[in-house]
Amino acid sequence: MRYGLLAVVLVGAATLGGCTEGVLDPKGPVALAERQILLNALGIMLAIVIPVIVATLGVAFWFRASNARARYRPDFAYSGRLEMLVWSIPAMTVFLVGGVAWVGSHDLSPRKPIASTVKPLRVQVASLDWKWLFIYPDEGVASVNYLAIPVGTPVSFELTSSGVMNSFFVPQLGSQIYTMAGMITRLQLQADHPGSYRGMSAQFSGEGFADMYFNVEAVAPEKFSEWVDTTRNVGAELNAAAYTELAKPSASVAPFTYRAVAPGVFNSIMVSDMQSDDAMCRRDPTSTRAEK
Secondary structure, three states: OHHHHHHHHHHHHHHHHOOOOOOOOOOOHHHHHHHHHHHHHHHHHHHHHHHHHHHHHHHHHHOOOOOOOOOOOOOOOOOHHHHHHHHHHHHHHHHHHHHHHHHHHHHOOOOOOOOOOOOOEEEEEEEEOOEEEEEEOOOOEEEEOEEEEEOOOOEEEEEEEOOOOEEEEOOOOOOOEEEOOOOOEEEEEOOOOOEEEEEEEOOOOOOOHHHOEEEEEEEOHHHHHHHHHHHOOOOOEEOHHHHHHHOOOOOOOOOEEEOEEOOOHHHHHHOOOOOOHHHHHOOOOOOOOOOO
């Protein structure tokens, strides 16, 4: 008995330990709303699953061999009332869960701006092999595998890919979204709490995929301004030559920054003018160039 209780405690601790730094530990309004959708759907399903489990145990107990009061009806074939009950409960579950998901998905449309009195921060994102490039067009700086954002400020992302399809995901901020060559996808996120959050690639994209992570540093607005000022005085300029070097496949790239960004770099990446030959060879030749 003692070892059984210890096993339950250890399994519970291990299970709950996975709830940190993930979708169940939200740090922004989008992730918080997504967790609520998940919990609502779970509650609806448990409202069906638990009674079914109890009813199954109850039926097994009532119709046990030693219960003489249970009626034995070997010729029972059909009951309209029972049939209606059996089908109405799962149908109601599907409608409720589907309704929660449908309403939530429209409320959390990736393109829908986050209501705020603060001007959004614009960030342009390009997924490369195998790293992430973040360009701050209004600040004139860029970073690789590092994303700094001010707390309490909506962040408006424009995302594309230098080659193969990829997926941008910061679990604690919410809303996984794909990056595709020749296209721009849009995403709105916000961090409500200071901290360091792990971002990742959620789409297999080749040999270096396993190390395609980046850090999101949510800091106070004044700290963000200090970071921008410091970045403007460190590193090289992100121009066509620098991008050509950056676009070469490489894994486990340590974060670094660019002090300036040449005009039109992101648009050139999006329309494939600056994609590497290796990335171009792995592209789908039937893909179209359209803004989403």
